[in-house]
Amino acid sequence: MPAPTGPALPLIGKSDTRPTWCPGCGDFGVVAAVEMAVKKLKIPSQDVVIVSGIGCSSNLPHFLSSYGFHAIHGRAIPVAEGVRWANHGLTVLATGGDGDGFGIGVGHFVHAMRRNVDLTYVTMDNQIYGLTTGQASPTSQLGQKTKSTPTGVIERPIDPISLALASGATYVARGFSGDVKQLADLVAGGIQHKGFAFVDVFSPCVTYNKINTFDFFRQRVYKLESAGHDPSDLVQAFARSIEWGDKIPIGLFYRVERPTYEDLEEVLTAGPLAHQPAGIRGDSAALLDEFV
Amino acid sequence: MSELTVCAGGQAGDGIASVGEAFARSFSRLGLHVFGMNAYQSVIRGGHVYYLARTSPERVYSQGDGVDLLYALDRATVEVHAPGVRPGGFVLFDPEKFAVTAADVPAGVTLLGVPTLEIARKYTTQSILQNAAGLGAIAFLAGIPLDLLHEVLSDSFGRKKGEIVDWNLGASRDGYEFARAHATPHPAAIRRAGPPKLLLTGNQAIALGAAAAGLKFLAQYPMTPASSIMHWLAEHSHSLGIVVKQAEDELAAINMAIGASFGGVRAMTATSGGGFSLMVEAFGMAGMTETPLVVVESQRAGPSTGLPTKTEQGDLNLMIGAGQGDFPRAIVAPTHPRDAFLLTKRAFELAEAWQTPVLVASDLHLSENHATVDREELDLSSVPTSLFSVEPNGHDYLRYQYTPTGVSPRSFPGQAGLQYVAGSDEHDEKGHLVSDVKSGLPKWVAERARMMEKRMHKLDGLVAQAPRPEFEGPADAPLTFVAWGSTVGAVRDAMRALAARGVATNLLHFPTVFPIDPAAVRAALGRTHRTLLVEANYTGQFGRLLRAETGAELPERLLKYDGEPFYPHEIVARALEMLNHGGK
Ligand SMILES: Cc1ncc(C[n+]2csc(CCOP(=O)(O)OP(=O)(O)O)c2C)c(N)n1
Ligand code: SF4
Numbered sequence: 001m002p003a004p005t006g007p008a009l010p011l012i013g014k015s016d017t018r019p020t021w022c023p024g025c026g027d028f029g030v031v032a033a034v035e036m037a038v039k040k041l042k043i044p045s046q047d048v049v050i051v052s053g054i055g056c057s058s059n060l061p062h063f064l065s066s067y068g069f070h071a072i073h074g075r076a077i078p079v080a081e082g083v084r085w086a087n088h089g090l091t092v093l094a095t096g097g098d099g100d101g102f103g104i105g106v107g108h109f110v111h112a113m114r115r116n117v118d119l120t121y122v123t124m125d126n127q128i129y130g131l132t133t134g135q136a137s138p139t140s141q142l143g144q145k146t147k148s149t150p151t152g153v154i155e156r157p158i159d160p161i162s163l164a165l166a167s168g169a170t171y172v173a174r175g176f177s178g179d180v181k182q183l184a185d186l187v188a189g190g191i192q193h194k195g196f197a198f199v200d201v202f203s204p205c206v207t208y209n210k211i212n213t214f215d216f217f218r219q220r221v222y223k224l225e226s227a228g229h230d231p232s233d234l235v236q237a238f239a240r241s242i243e244w245g246d247k248i249p250i251g252l253f254y255r256v257e258r259p260t261y262e263d264l265e266e267v268l269t270a271g272p273l274a275h276q277p278a279g280i281r282g283d284s285a286a287l288l289d290e291f292v
Numbered sequence: 293m294s295e296l297t298v299c300a301g302g303q304a305g306d307g308i309a310s311v312g313e314a315f316a317r318s319f320s321r322l323g324l325h326v327f328g329m330n331a332y333q334s335v336i337r338g339g340h341v342y343y344l345a346r347t348s349p350e351r352v353y354s355q356g357d358g359v360d361l362l363y364a365l366d367r368a369t370v371e372v373h374a375p376g377v378r379p380g381g382f383v384l385f386d387p388e389k390f391a392v393t394a395a396d397v398p399a400g401v402t403l404l405g406v407p408t409l410e411i412a413r414k415y416t417t418q419s420i421l422q423n424a425a426g427l428g429a430i431a432f433l434a435g436i437p438l439d440l441l442h443e444v445l446s447d448s449f450g451r452k453k454g455e456i457v458d459w460n461l462g463a464s465r466d467g468y469e470f471a472r473a474h475a476t477p478h479p480a481a482i483r484r485a486g487p488p489k490l491l492l493t494g495n496q497a498i499a500l501g502a503a504a505a506g507l508k509f510l511a512q513y514p515m516t517p518a519s520s521i522m523h524w525l526a527e528h529s530h531s532l533g534i535v536v537k538q539a540e541d542e543l544a545a546i547n548m549a550i551g552a553s554f555g556g557v558r559a560m561t562a563t564s565g566g567g568f569s570l571m572v573e574a575f576g577m578a579g580m581t582e583t584p585l586v587v588v589e590s591q592r593a594g595p596s597t598g599l600p601t602k603t604e605q606g607d608l609n610l611m612i613g614a615g616q617g618d619f620p621r622a623i624v625a626p627t628h629p630r631d632a633f634l635l636t637k638r639a640f641e642l643a644e645a646w647q648t649p650v651l652v653a654s655d656l657h658l659s660e661n662h663a664t665v666d667r668e669e670l671d672l673s674s675v676p677t678s679l680f681s682v683e684p685n686g687h688d689y690l691r692y693q694y695t696p697t698g699v700s701p702r703s704f705p706g707q708a709g710l711q712y713v714a715g716s717d718e719h720d721e722k723g724h725l726v727s728d729v730k731s732g733l734p735k736w737v738a739e740r741a742r743m744m745e746k747r748m749h750k751l752d753g754l755v756a757q758a759p760r761p762e763f764e765g766p767a768d769a770p771l772t773f774v775a776w777g778s779t780v781g782a783v784r785d786a787m788r789a790l791a792a793r794g795v796a797t798n799l800l801h802f803p804t805v806f807p808i809d810p811a812a813v814r815a816a817l818g819r820t821h822r823t824l825l826v827e828a829n830y831t832g833q834f835g836r837l838l839r840a841e842t843g844a845e846l847p848e849r850l851l852k853y854d855g856e857p858f859y860p861h862e863i864v865a866r867a868l869e870m871l872n873h874g875g876k
Pocket of ligand 2: 020021022024027056057126130131204205206207
């Protein structure tokens, strides 16, 4: 297939679909930050693919003018990996909720990090299941009462940041949708980073999570970069990742350069797969000789 | 028809598959047709395993019904297989390991004790070398020239050189000479019949067909009997320019393949029933997002983990029903490695043309067993046509546009001005969701119905383009077998055996098991006198599908669900019973 041609189109912008999120939902800040980040990097919108799963947050791709794949619940990452391997000239983002990424899809999350595929994964972590009207999520806090846990959650929450560090993610950050500018920088940093970039975002669900609200986070978050954190230090990153309570860090926890999956997959060294010729070329008779 | 069947049996770890394959490959190199059945168990050591290599100058479609040369590496092999040795045949064993007496074998069968261990000890302390001695002895009885056997053996060691190869050549020569000194070749010993044929498994043919169709991305999770598709493609990944990804599970595998297809390449995943059960939701997503996808489902005996190394055609209901809601799909069912190659190619073309998932229904019997194919039967030269037809125009692109065929223009990421969002939610022509704030509103209720109709309309095109049911054998036979997939092989051999007894039968088989054209199938069934449905599952799943699609009842059924493939004699016996007792 020939490389795509045609007039370069405007940079990413809003699509002709308006978000249907509840007024005040944290996800508005996230879509704004993603748009800002991609714009800032001047990546043409036709070269951007945003893949999501299912959940309120997973509607995000519909609201931007890039390519998108709104997949099934929990499978944003493997679809995004497939897109990336089909054409690693593209900028591929995966987006979704905490249920999508750390519940039903957690296996894919871990494996994508260990293989360091060059994706940027942005989770809108509202610590609740929004779209299904308020059940506990894997990041709901101990004791939190939800529709499915009327007497309080009795399982310890997953900590996505420590999980990402332990799984080999090469760019690990946390943002807050109450600080769109910082979030946009973290997302842009993730896109520029060669390898799996994970940005977990406190993105409050104003309808179903009455504990982890904008105010809750405003009172507690502090920025790692102003606290002397060294993002090249994995041990420090782990220590910061388990901080929770009165002070909760946001910003870049960890960054390291490591070869990506695409670097190491020899077939891809010849260029994006979608631009390579298909079919059996060369000596096809020789290929059959092994069956004699 | 002259034919010869060699069987080697022993325990897992004895190297039986290599011995059997050496026979099969010797025959195919002599230009003979072969069916090679590798029967193994879900153990790595011990148990009972065997390999049946059946050969004839004419095409053989199954493992057949008897053994002429039995090479028993253990006593269990004698017990299981000696009763099936035909008169004129031989049972070969090493008296140092165990005894076999005339009482163990049918009349007219010759016992040949060969000192295979003693021969092996001449060269090494590794007892595995006994196999080479046995191979040599059987080769003499089968009529395989020693130099050809040596060629096959040397090639099986690849580039490895040195004493191992020399020992094998030496021991096989000793075995060969021992047999020459103590026996005469089997009366049906083979002779060269033409230029070498290719010997390949169904899975190798599927992999080759996929590569020829332009496959660029395979994601798979290991599961018998589908794994060797991944193995072959991984082995050839660099030379063919195909990315082969072992995924973390089948959920990932199919979703990766869908992502890759959306991203602009031909993509496939392969699995067995357990893995396909996990893929079901994403299979529907390929239908909903209209993303071309080929899924190979190589069935094994279920339910659940079932019999991992045994065969069945029990997943048809699953394949037909996989996924919530209605969406178009096609299921092709190869009968033989030759078809597996062709139908896998077709599966890609259909998936691409109709932007929907297509299943290749294989099973262990087809996927893992060997059969011969002529070089000319595998056309590797065709260059796949371009995947996408949309010219960038930057305006009003409708990814899911209503069209007369139901197929809409498809763009791919990187093409400017043609951005869209592929949605697993219901959507409109642009791809915008109609599943939330629009759902239930009169305009969008109508839109939803129309979008369903657009997608489902593609089934008409699939019916028209997918391979049609085929008759084989004489028209107007008193009995017509109805079968699909690998079972067709044993039916073909049964038809030949019946014809040899003067009993004419024919076969109606279904290279595409879904969708079918009800009127055409009714018309085909109208041309039959009596039918016998032959399938390897408990409930007659294909019979049920035919009844549902056409109203036709196939009351006579031969069903098998013991994990073993059909043997021609089982089909012959049932046919004779029907024709003798069931009126004219
Ligand atoms: C296989 C499957 N199981 C369950 C659901 C129902 N479901 C939809 S979204 C969701 C969870 C939503 O939570 P989250 O991913 O955190 O996203 P949010 O809505 O909070 O943004 C669930 C369970 C589904 N769509 N598919
Ligand atoms: S339910 Fe919660 S997560 Fe969903 S849109 Fe409303 S505020 Fe956002």
